Amino acid sequence: MVTNDAFYVCDISVPIKAAELYLDLRTTLEEHVKGFTEPTSDKLLPDLHPAEQHVFTLVLDLNETIIYSDWTRERGWRTFKRPGVDDFLQHLAKFYEIVIYSDQLSMYVDPVVERLDTNHCIRYRLSRGATKYQDGKHYRDFSKLNRDPRKIIYVSGHAFESSLQPENSVPIKPFKMSETGEQEPLDTALLDLIPFLEYVARNSPPDIRAVLSTYERKDIAKEFLERSKDYQRRVQQQKRGFWR
Secondary structure, eight states, rough: OOOGGGGGOOOOOOHHHHHHHHHHHHHHHHHHHHHHSSOOOOOOOOOOOOGOOOOEEEEEETTTTTTTEEEEEEEEEEEEEOOHHHHHHHHTTTTTTEEEEOOOOOHHHHHHHHOOOTOOOOOOOOOGGEEEETTTTBOOOGGSSSOOOOGGGEEEEHHHHBBBBGGGGEEEOOOOBOTTBBBBOOOOOHHHHHHHHHHHHOOOOOHHHHHHHHHTTTTHHHHHHHHHHEEEEEEHHHHHHOOO
């Protein structure tokens, strides 16, 4: 038979030093975990020069956007440049600050970019340490770029799935290769995007996010071409009406 005497309250007093040690260890652990989940800095890029405050920042994903890489045990790594990438970079470097922002490790990103960008069109490269790890994925966090969010454009084959700010994202068809090393014929996705990006740079809208929202996640290169044609048609109609 169990009596009430079997139940008692044990008042445990924890020494102050032990409590302080526990709090210190918890803080250290939290900082350690944060180091793997948060970008390495709240300012991933240096300040823009005062003379370049008007310049837009073009952020490019790496894999399946401007290159394609894969690895097998039999042959190791292979990396392919997307058609048109050289012309794309050289032309847009005249208008933009170009930044590579990848979720790959720097030991992979750095040598790939060095071989890819022999003309030094890319100003900065950011790798996995600059991403935010959340829900098992590495996300690009443009709030940490030290740039005006109204002037950031992110181009990626997985734009909306890989960034924390989809309102800055420009989707592009993912670039992939077959097992035999063959690419999709007539891949002009990068070159097709140049007219839109040049238009933005030349006209400098006050907030690129408002511009991108009008495309409603459509194929921006194609939609921009259609809008341009429609604008030219309306201009021609107005001219004909004026001279009648």
